[in-house]
Amino acid sequence: MKKIILYSLLMLLALHASAQKRTKVACVGNSITYGYTLPERETQAYPARLQQMLGDAYQVGNFGKSGATLLNRGHRPYMQQEEYRKAMAFAGDIVVIHLGINDTDPRDWPNYRDEFIRDYLALIDSFRTAKPDCRIIIAKLTPIADRHPRFESGTRDWRGEIQQAIETVAHVANVQLTDFEQPLYPYPFMLPDAVHPNPEGAGILAQTVYSAITGDYGGLQMPMTYTDRMVLQRDRPLQIKGMANADAKVKVSIAGQKKTARAGSDGHWQVTLAPLSAGGPYTLTVTDGKTTLLYKDVLAGEVWLCSGQSNMEFMLKAATTASKDIPAAKDSQLRLFDMKGRWLTHAVEWPVSVLDSLNHLQxxxxxxxxAATPETARNFSAIAYYFGKMLRDSLQVPVGLICNAIGGSPTEAWIDRSTLEYRFPAILKQWTGNDFIQDWVRGRAALNIKKSSYKEQRHPYEPCYLYEAGIRPLESFPIKGIIWYQGESNAHNLTTHEKLFHLLVDSWRRNWNDEQLPFYYVQLSSIDRPSWPWFRDSQRKMMEDIRATGMAVSSDHGDSLDVHPRNKKPIGERLGHWALNRTYGHKQVVPSGPLYRNVEFRNGAAYLTFDYGEGLHSADGQPLRTFEVAEIDGLFEPAVAEVEGNRLKVYNKSIKNPRYVRYGWQPFTRANLVNKTGLPASTFRTE
Structure with a gap:
């Protein structure tokens, strides 16, 4: 009996000693830490989920206080709350702090912003006093969705300022910084009230803290664009980046180069390779000592992103020249990365099983x-294929094409969320009933997701969606430039599109950290839709406003009834003309047909000059047609156009004092002005 009692006492002492050795984690914060709005806060709040992940070797305490501010003169200072006193008594070995959301209140940030950094440093110092060797982790703020009632009146901007202040605090205090924003930012449905995460969102926060504490980010990982047979951009310093467990030593080797990087506390690592000359095949090796990733048959060459809506998505097998070109599509140095949607946006109701995957950007x-073969090329974008083939033939280097075009998609779906939140927030508001968005787009989306009962159900046409699902996962994979064919789903409102198109180009150039990233796009073609002449001219003028852009005219290959004209080869090649001339310096290649430059009115006629206007003539040998003149804007009459050297004389004898000229100003136009290379002139009007 004495032995049993002694054994029991020893076991109790051992258990007590074990409990004493448990690493204590204090989770300090506001209602998000507390678990406000969660159906079962005690088990669903992120600290409770973190406890499950960390296991019995850790003791996690939840010291969240709803409504708490970091600011000590805020409306509810955390350091004056009972939860703070309990956190101090807990004396955590690790302290995770997420405060600042409530400081966006108008009572707080406008008045006391200058005190935020000092107050945060004081909070950190107090925990270091309670436990001198404690490890402090501070978190960047969780997102606040644009649905928040004060989003535009201050919350959006003040939250951004607080994020920057938190980064400063991390640097000054020499504490670990983790990010609560990025894991949730693309998933606004996880913030039902625009602020507080749902149970799934709380689980993501728990995983974020778990990784920050343990350094476990799932081991070595590369972006999805890294596979066998990929093409890496040649002739420029090449950033290779990925994820690994914190502090892992990652080695990258290719073509005799060997580079090493150390993964940061956030798991990210990056190396910069010296420029690769065109050629291959190479093997790219990435290893952290535990896992080795081998990418074989890698080429160095020219990489282009091909994006937009259905006319870019339009497959080679449906093009007029398919029967001739598909059998010849055998080129081991033309590589295709074909991103296709799982569900086509046809006029159908999608099954309920689809809807959750959409919300998760899947x-x-x-x-x-x-490699390009008849089998792979036939289902690839026709325009992208013809563009890539022209580059291959002209440059004689490997070419890689990434295509992620989605039929029917509007411009706003391709722009990153932050850009729209700051520069066009109105388009985010209740997008399925938003007049900035084309009726057809809203109607098709509503039909596709009709079976959803979820208020924040997502769809590929939603603003930001395709950026988050189709651009963000590319992880800034190095590219040379972009070709784009889109606009049909925004043609109802050219003023809105003009704003969106500027934002689109800015958004993507910022993503690739290249202010001069070439962006060549296709002007909408001809079809019997009344707004299209204005839209085409708007596209022409934007080329003048946005640097490093070029526009391929397609109106001579339109179809009066079909929004998907089938003759794609000349359109892809016209994009190729822009790339060869502007990007690759082949000045002998004329990039465009005649582009209106200026007009002079005298002696009852208009004299027009054009860029790329050498050798003006009609495409069909007939008189030049579709020119119109007017003395009063809006009262146009047909005009005669005659070539005089490299300019045009345009007149109507009944209009003595013309002041306006327009050309190709029909939805479906038979305009026939071309230059010496046979490239067509754009729709235009003088102003």
Whole structure:
């Protein structure tokens, strides 16, 4: 009996000693830490989930206080709350702090912003006093969705300022910084009230803290664009980046180069390779000592992103020249990365099983790099294929094409959320009933997701969606430039589109950290839709406003009834003309047909000059047609156009004092002005 009692006492002492050795984690914060709005806060709040992940070797305490501010003169200072006193008594070995959301209140940030950094440093110092060797982790703020009632009146901007202040605090206090924003930012449905995460969102926060504490980020990982047969951009310093467990030593080797990087506390690592000359095949090796990733048959060459809506998505097998060109599509140095949607946006109701996947941005099918063959090329974008083939023929280097175009998609779906939140927030508001968004777009989306009962159900046409599902996952994979064919789903409102198109180009150039990233796009073609002449001219003028852009005219290959004209080869090649001339310096290649430059009115006629206007003539040998003149804007009459050297004389004998000229100003136009290379002139009007 004495032995049993002694054994029991020893076991109790051992258990007590074990409990004493448990690492204590104090989770300090506001209602998000507390678990406000969660159905079962005690088990669903992020600290409770963190406890489950960390296991019995840790003791996690939840010291969240709803409504708490970091500011000591805020409306509810955390350091004056009972939860703070309990956190101090807990004396955590690790302290995780997430405060600042409530400081966006108009009572707080406008008055006391200058005190934020000092107050945060004081809070950190107090925990270091309670436990001198404690480890402090501070978190960047969780998102606040644009649905928040004060979003535009201050919350959006003040929250951004607080994020910057938190980064400053991390640097000054020499504490670990983790990010509560990025894991939730693309998933606004996880913030039902625009602020507080739902149970899934709380789980993501728990995983974020778990990784920050343990350094476990799932081991070595590379972006989805890294597969066998990929093409890496040649002739420029090449950033290779990925994820690994914190502090892992990652080695990257290719073509005799060997680079090493150390993963940061956030798991991110990056190396910069010296420029690769065109060629290959190479093997790219990435290893952290535990896992080795080998990418074989890698080429160095020219990489282009091909994006937009259905006319870019339009497959080679449906083009007029398919029967001739598909059998010849055998080129081991033309590589295709074909991103296709899992569900086509046809006029159907999608099954309920689709809807949750949409919310989680799981819209694109998995894919990998493939060499061009009749089998791979036939289902690839026709325009992208013809563009890539022209580059291959002219440059004689490997070419890689990434295509992620989605039929029917509007421009706003391709722009990152932050850009729209700050520069066009109105388009985010209740997007399915928003007049900035084309009726057809809203109607098709509503039909596709009709079976959803979820208020924040997502769809590929939603603003930001395709950026988050189709651009963000590319992880800034190095590219040379972009070709774009889109606009049909925004043609109802050219003023809105003009704003959106500028934002689109800015958004993507910022993503690739390249202010001069070439962006070549296709002007809408001809079809019997009344707004299209104005839209085409708007596209022409934007080329003048946005640097490093070029526009391929397609109106001579339009179809009066079909929004998807089938003759794609000349359109892809016209994009190729821009790239060869502007990006690759082939000045002998004329990039465009005649582009209106200026007009002079005298002696009852208009004299027009054009860029790329050498050798003006009609495409069909007939008189030049579709020119019109007017003395009063809006009262146009047909005009005669005659070539005089490299300019045009345009007149109507009944109009003595013309002041306006327009050309190709029909939805479906038979305009026939071309230059010496046979490239067509754009729709235009003088102003």
């Amino acid at each position: 819209y694109y099918k998995g894919t990998q790099w493939e």
